Amino acid sequence: MSKQSFIQGAVILILAGFITKILGFVNRIVMARILGPEGVGLYMMAVPILILVITLTRLGLPVAISKLVAEAEAQGDRIRVKRILVVSLSITAVLSIICTVLTLLGAKVISAWFLTDERAYWPLMAITPIIPIVAISSVIKGYFQGKQNMRPSAYAQVIEQVVRISLVVFLATLLLPLGLEFAAAGAMISVVIGEAAALFYLLTTFKYGKRKKTFRIRQGFFTQLQKGKETLHDLLRIGLPATGSGLIGSVSWTLEPILVAQSLAAAGVATAVATAQYGLLSGYAIPLVMLPMFITYSLSVSLVPAISEAQATHHHALIHRRLYQALRIALICGAPSTVVMIFFAEPLTTVVYGTPEAGTFLKLLAPFFLLLYFQSPLQATLQGLDMAKTAMMNTLYGAMIKMMAIVILASRPSLGIYGAALAININVCLVTLLHFFSVVKVIKGFSIHFQDVLKVGIAMAVMAVGGLYCLESLQSELNLSLSWALVLTLFFAGGIYFLSLLVMKVIGRQDIERIPLIGPHIAPFFPKR
Structure with a gap:
């Protein structure tokens, strides 16, 4: 499988992202019909724990591997590529074993105390085997992305969704007579098998791909591992800030409903009303404005190795061009979404949710979320330029300002829940602008x-x-x-x-x-x- 240009790679990932979005939507409909609200609730209780554990297991390595492999490929250093893979696989193997064991041992405590529903134990147990699978998949995907071959990652996404949808009905229905918790566990097992199928495809492609590698992972594995101290340092130097950015976002979104609820209570809003208002904002409006994000995510995945390669070869004009191309695509794709969500907000929320009131929040968020579509490419550029720590700090500043803004604005009776929406908009604008100014500071002469x-x-x-x-x-x-x-x-x-x-x-x-x-x-x- 051959290397693609930056744009070709991005388009392949965008198309795969679009297909998986549709398949994922179908999967949610199927699950909702089989499990009902309570069963879906049990399923969703285990998901945040899983995401947190996977984030810690991956340790930001996909971004780091993509960048370092692209640099090594640009310099023709095949030994370094092998060493990157050896060290990465060793790190993820150790972390995935530790995280899997801890999750299995702590499943009862997590479900009873943190998730407040002991029935979440079985979905949590069912999903735990996915941890090492996703860890290894991340390394292989990072390798292919570093070689700027986006097809394996794209095909793996589609395979995972197809297998999941094919099995979810059978497994959830099969286990439903045993109870909702077992049916939810069955849905989780379909996710594990889907990821395993994607991993099998990735490993097969890695071993038997059209472009044969000049090395074998097993040959000299421990020799390369012993020489991998510098590679380990490079991986962690990029991976840890990338993980930090993800964790900051996760913690921020976790604290957000707590701060909103407390601030609305201070503003004199009744608890039931506050819950309903926050549901309209976070459960209805935000998912809609976030829909085009699969486009910018695809751009970011393709952009990191493209920028890294250009930097490694000191091709500064190419860095300019690739960043310009990414921002241009983000603008062209994000603009029509913004128009739809501003001018057709009430009809859209009426058709999708049967709740026209959510349109008010959609109109309030949409103009500012146009900037969010630029945020991922700018962050990817910073990571490609070896400035992952700067990107992490920008994310941290934005999260801190957002939380303070929620407390200040949402607690005012004249604003209420609209103050929370404004705080989210402030976060989007601030982080995007911080990323932009950080990029401009490094890439001399770059402008809009x-x-x-x-x-x-x-x-x-x-x-x-x-x-x-x-x-x-x-x-x-x-x-x-x-x-x-x-x-x-x-x-x-x-x-x-x-x-x-x-x-x-x-x-x-x-x-x-x-x-x-x-x-x-x-x-x-x-x-x-």
Whole structure:
């Protein structure tokens, strides 16, 4: 499997992310129908513990491996690539064994005391075997990403979801007669088997891929491990700050509902009302504005090795170009999502949730969350430039300011829950700007292309006007239901946006050519930009 360009790799991951988003949505629907709210609740109780343990086990190594392998490949140092893999596998093996044993031994205490429902014990036990599987998968994915071959990671995502969905109905239904906790455990087992199938694919590709390696992992394993002190230092120097950023985010999101509840109580809001308001904000509005994040995540995964390779070869112009390409894609993809969530907020939340009140929060968050789509590429750039610690500190500053803003704003009776929404917006803006200024400080001469921003802004305005007119016409003149009118409107508005970008030459033949499989065939029908 050959190396792809930065854009090709990003597009492959974006397509895989889109497919897995759809499959994941299908999986949640299936689970909800089989398990019901209580069963899903038991399932979800085990998930945060699992995510925390996996975060500690991975130790930020996928990012570190991706960066270091890209640098070693750029310098043609195959021995260093092998040493990176040997040390990484050793670290994750030790950590996964420790974390798995601790989780198994502490499952009863965790379920009874921390999760407050002893029935969560079985889902937690069922999901624990996934820890070493994900740990090894992360190392192999980091290796492929460092070689700038994104196909294995993309295919593994899809395989995991397909296997999971194929098994969840069978296992959950099979165990349901034993109780909801066992049915939830069955759903967890489907996740474990899905990850195992993805790992099997990754290992097979690693061993039998088209581009044969010039080394074997088992040969001289302990010799390379003994010589790996410097490699260990490099991995931890990048991996620990990346883990820190993830943990800061996790702790921040954990503390957020506590601070919001206390602040709303201080503002005189009744507990039941406060819970409902926070549900609208965090359970309804935020998941919608976060939907396009799979695009920026894909960009980030592809960007780390691309930036690292350019830095290793001292190709500073290439660093500029790749960061510009990433931010440009984030802008082009994030802009239409922002339009939909601002101008079609109430229809969207009505169709999706049956709760038009959530539209108010969606409109409040959406304009600021456009900046969030730039945050991941900027953070990936900092990591690729060996500034993972700076990215972590920026995240920490943002989390601290957000928590203080929640207390100050949400406790004011005149703001209430809207103060919490504003605090979240402040966090998004602050961290993104801190990342941007950190990047500009290191990459001399880098700046925003305001001409592109202006053109995308015009396309957004055209999309909003055309979409609003379309929705009104479909409902008033054709008397369509809101659901059908909204779906047709979004297709129409998306088409207008795309055509506007073509007319203003924001996208052109060069961009279409980079779409895997179909791009080269349809590109000749598009004008150059």
